[in-house]
Amino acid sequence: MSAPPSAFGSPAAHYDVVVVGAGFAGMYMLHRLRGLGFSARVYEQGSGVGGTWYWNRYPGARCDVESMQYSYSFSDELQQEWDWSERYAPQPEILKYANHVADRFNLRPDIQFDTRVERAVFDEATSLWSVSTSDGKTVSAKFVVLATGCLSNARMPDIKGLDRFKGRVYHTGHWPHEAVDFTGQRVGVIGTGSSGIQSVPVIAEQASHLTVFQRTANFSIPARNAALTEAERQKFRANYPEIRRFARETARNGIYTELPDRGALDDGDNERRSKYEARWNRGGLTFMSVYNNLALEQAANDTSADFVRGKIAEIVNDPETATLLQPNNHPIGSKRICIDTDYFATFNRPNVTLVDIKSNPIEEITENAVRVAGKDYEVDALVLATGFDAMTGSVAKIDIRGRDGQTLNQKWSAGPRTYLGLMSSGFPNLFVITGPGSPSVLSNMIVSIEQHVDWIADCLVYMRDNGLDTMEAATDAEDRWVAHVNEVAYTTLYPQANSWYMGANVPGKPRIFMPYIGGVGVYRQICNDVAAKGYEGFIMERAESPRKMVASS
Numbered sequence: 001m002s003a004p005p006s007a008f009g010s011p012a013a014h015y016d017v018v019v020v021g022a023g024f025a026g027m028y029m030l031h032r033l034r035g036l037g038f039s040a041r042v043y044e045q046g047s048g049v050g051g052t053w054y055w056n057r058y059p060g061a062r063c064d065v066e067s068m069q070y071s072y073s074f075s076d077e078l079q080q081e082w083d084w085s086e087r088y089a090p091q092p093e094i095l096k097y098a099n100h101v102a103d104r105f106n107l108r109p110d111i112q113f114d115t116r117v118e119r120a121v122f123d124e125a126t127s128l129w130s131v132s133t134s135d136g137k138t139v140s141a142k143f144v145v146l147a148t149g150c151l152s153n154a155r156m157p158d159i160k161g162l163d164r165f166k167g168r169v170y171h172t173g174h175w176p177h178e179a180v181d182f183t184g185q186r187v188g189v190i191g192t193g194s195s196g197i198q199s200v201p202v203i204a205e206q207a208s209h210l211t212v213f214q215r216t217a218n219f220s221i222p223a224r225n226a227a228l229t230e231a232e233r234q235k236f237r238a239n240y241p242e243i244r245r246f247a248r249e250t251a252r253n254g255i256y257t258e259l260p261d262r263g264a265l266d267d268g269d270n271e272r273r274s275k276y277e278a279r280w281n282r283g284g285l286t287f288m289s290v291y292n293n294l295a296l297e298q299a300a301n302d303t304s305a306d307f308v309r310g311k312i313a314e315i316v317n318d319p320e321t322a323t324l325l326q327p328n329n330h331p332i333g334s335k336r337i338c339i340d341t342d343y344f345a346t347f348n349r350p351n352v353t354l355v356d357i358k359s360n361p362i363e364e365i366t367e368n369a370v371r372v373a374g375k376d377y378e379v380d381a382l383v384l385a386t387g388f389d390a391m392t393g394s395v396a397k398i399d400i401r402g403r404d405g406q407t408l409n410q411k412w413s414a415g416p417r418t419y420l421g422l423m424s425s426g427f428p429n430l431f432v433i434t435g436p437g438s439p440s441v442l443s444n445m446i447v448s449i450e451q452h453v454d455w456i457a458d459c460l461v462y463m464r465d466n467g468l469d470t471m472e473a474a475t476d477a478e479d480r481w482v483a484h485v486n487e488v489a490y491t492t493l494y495p496q497a498n499s500w501y502m503g504a505n506v507p508g509k510p511r512i513f514m515p516y517i518g519g520v521g522v523y524r525q526i527c528n529d530v531a532a533k534g535y536e537g538f539i540m541e542r543a544e545s546p547r548k549m550v551a552s553s
């Protein structure tokens with residue numbers, strides 16, 4: 001059975017579970033909870049479902065994991081019936097898919113849109129969470145699930161004069177719903193991460209002039225996007241059982257692809273080059289899985305970084321621009337690798353200028369220009385492709401108070417601490433989906449979302465069946481997990497980069513490698529083993545006068 005509708009909105013409303021966020025994580029969590037007979041309410045600050053795909057409507061926005069894989073696997077009917085039009089679906093199509101899922105599984109009645117969760121306070125006397133929302137209401141819940149997203153808190157850059165700018169300012173992560181037409185305008189794009197790299201070629205086609213302000217040159221691989229044929233879709237559909245199994249259990253990153261059996265230095269120069277060439281021509285994220293040691297050994301990594309730098313030099317006509325576009329301050333793959341359509345070639349257009357703001361940071365923004373090294377680059381509109389306060393940003397915006405009134409922000413002041421990325425000690429019955437300490441942003445995120453949702457759903461059933469009321473990460477288990485996450489990260493080249501994985505894109509944010517790099521297959525096994533051992537490392541208790549969870553129907 002689902003949430004008690006009559007109780008909705010009343011100050012005394014109570015749910016077994018409050019879910020925060022209606023992206024792919026919150027939607028699937030709701031579906032599972034309802035199927036298991038728990039009462040649940042989802043709060044979403046946006047006006048619709050889809051999360052990332054609801055907010056990121058910028059030109060060129062699309063997924064970079066192939067759509068046949070970047071999609072839910074929990075319903076075979078759903079994956080058999082949905083037609084993806086392209087290898088990498090554009091944002092409007094992914095949003096349409098999210099809406100289709102919401103309708104198909106009748107999720108909307110239990111989602112309250114346009115409502116932010118502002119506060120969640122744990123009452124130790126009742127073992128209940130008190131959840132306050134932006135509409136001034138407070139409900140109680142036995143469990144809270146944060147499905148708030150890892151890339152959902154758009155980061156505004158702190159640039160002098162930005163508020164004085166007279167033209168329109170757009171953030172890629174908070175794009176308007178109405179169409180934005182840059183035809184005839186001088187546009188400035190600040191930021192060259194994934195969103196910048198996707199949007200630059202599209203904006204360049206409209207704008208009279210496009211100025212791209214680049215602090216960090218990033219590695220990008222051609223997407224080779226194309227329409228999917230019915231035969232290609234059918235091939236995937238017929239093989240879905242194996243493709244999904246592989247993505248969950250065998251792959252490190254939740255993507256079905258060949259597994260490399262050798263290191264980059266095991267091949268001679270010609271052999272290696274031809275393998276890189278083949279992957280470059282194939283396009284997409286699997287470029288990085290051609291060898292098994294690219295993330296581990298600098299010399300191996302250099303071979304693939306050199307290859308991509310060489311490609312940039314081949315594509316970009318102006319040698320000075322090509323040099324600026326060649327990444328040289330981090331190993332390839334140590335920042336999320338970008339997937340593009342004609343990004344580097346766009347700099348050959350006469351209406352596109354690249355400005356280096358690493359050697360000369362933006363001095364200020366005036367009413368009509370971006371000033372760099374004393375020179376004004378006049379623009380009519382500004383696009384901020386400055387990314388997100390990743391992984392912890394949206395959680396930190398909620399005032400979460402656990403045992404002894406401690407806030408989660410206090411606890412995480414030196415960096416996030418979780419057990420398995422799922423719970424943080426001192427905050428009973430509070431789960432995070434794809435939280436720091438889990439593979440999360442290092443993976444095909446729908447694979448990781450489904451794994452977390454299923455694990456949490458199973459755990460709640462276990463608690464219900466065993467009459468348990470509270471569950472909490474044990475401090476020592478959490479300490480060991482945090483140490484393990486760090487230890488594994490530092491066996492790789494990842495921590496060398498000033499990446500958002502490290503919190504390095506947000507001034508003042510503690511530098512700690514947030515996701516778990518051990519791989520989704522290994523991680524899933526660890527989580528399953530923990531559950532099989534009666535949720536080892538978690539403390540589970542009965543309350544003295546518990547409020548019963550809704551029984552299975």
Ligand SMILES: Cc1cc2nc3c(=O)[nH]c(=O)nc-3n(C[C@H](O)[C@H](O)[C@H](O)COP(=O)(O)OP(=O)(O)OC[C@H]3O[C@@H](n4cnc5c(N)ncnc54)[C@H](O)[C@@H]3O)c2cc1C
Nearest residue numbers: 021023024025045051052063064065116117148149152445
């Ligand atoms: C442009 C872009 C492209 C991406 N492409 C890929 C890809 O190809 N492959 C991949 O694996 N991943 C990709 N990602 C990552 C993507 O975020 C995840 O794949 C996935 O969509 C995350 O789903 P989610 O439900 O966990 O979070 P989100 O989709 O971020 O949803 C979280 C929701 O929670 C809501 N929320 C947050 N705080 C509150 C609050 N306090 N109260 C109420 N509501 C709240 C937000 O409004 C949001 O709608 C991409 C991300 C971006 C930004």
